[in-house]
Amino acid sequence: QKEVEQNSGPLSVPEGAIASLNCTYSDRGSQSFFWYRQYSGKSPELIMSIYSNGDKEDGRFTAQLNKASQYVSLLIRDSQPSDSATYLCAVNRSNYQLIWGAGTKLIIKP
Amino acid sequence: ETGVTQTPRHLVMGMTNKKSLKCEQHLGHNAMYWYKQSAKKPLELMFVYNFKEQTENNSVPSRFSPECPNSSHLFLHLHTLQPEDSALYLCASSQLLYNEQFFGPGTRLTVL
Numbered sequence: 001q002k003e004v005e006q007n008s009g010p011l012s013v014p015e016g017a018i019a020s021l022n023c024t025y026s027d028r029g030s031q032s033f034f035w036y037r038q039y040s041g042k043s044p045e046l047i048m049s050i051y052s053n054g055d056k057e058d059g060r061f062t063a064q065l066n067k068a069s070q071y072v073s074l075l076i077r078d079s080q081p082s083d084s085a086t087y088l089c090a091v092n093r094s095n096y097q098l099i100w101g102a103g104t105k106l107i108i109k110p
Numbered sequence: 111e112t113g114v115t116q117t118p119r120h121l122v123m124g125m126t127n128k129k130s131l132k133c134e135q136h137l138g139h140n141a142m143y144w145y146k147q148s149a150k151k152p153l154e155l156m157f158v159y160n161f162k163e164q165t166e167n168n169s170v171p172s173r174f175s176p177e178c179p180n181s182s183h184l185f186l187h188l189h190t191l192q193p194e195d196s197a198l199y200l201c202a203s204s205q206l207l208y209n210e211q212f213f214g215p216g217t218r219l220t221v222l
Binding site: 042 | 151166
């Protein structure tokens with residue numbers, strides 16, 4: 001089992017719909033969780049951090065964390081073609097190492 | 111300059127060359143990282159420096175040699191690389207070790 005798992009996609013979502021990206025992790029002691037967006041040929045860009053159970057909203061983005069079930073998700077409301085990118089999930093393990101998922105490719109169709 | 115900068119942005123080198131990648135962070139952070147990103151693979155952490163002391167070396171071949179003269183600058187010295195070392199090399203920094211990391215634009219390295 002990978003330490004951080006993401007569906008590689010591609011996930012295709014119509015413009016204006018909600019895109020839902022999921023990430024599961026194996027270390028129950030993990031405390032910090034991050035979502036990054038990476039456009040093709042560019043470097044990762046931090047879009048959300050979440051540290052406690054529940055939802056955290058920032059504009060069109062909502063991060064959801066469920067430590068009991070060991071998953072973290074990212075919702076993108078009113079999806080735009082500019083949201084098309086690869087989304088990386090990163091989890092800070094209990095020994096503080098940051099473990100990265102392989103990413104989910106998201107395609108927003110106009 | 112703002113954020114994290116990296117030079118050069120593109121580098122083509124032969125297997126016998128020696129070159130260096132440079133990273134500079136203007137965020138006042140204490141930790142700096144080198145990552146390798148190959149096509150279709152997750153980010154691979156190579157080296158970690160915290161307050162300019164190396165805290166991690168993830169079994170990286172000795173042909174990659176990091177240097178961190180201060181908490182704002184990070185170098186990756188390259189020598190006798192292999193074609194499979196061709197990848198995007200990313201530098202990142204964070205205020206706290208392994209917390210929110212901010213990336214530079216990367217160096218696209220091609221080894222011939």
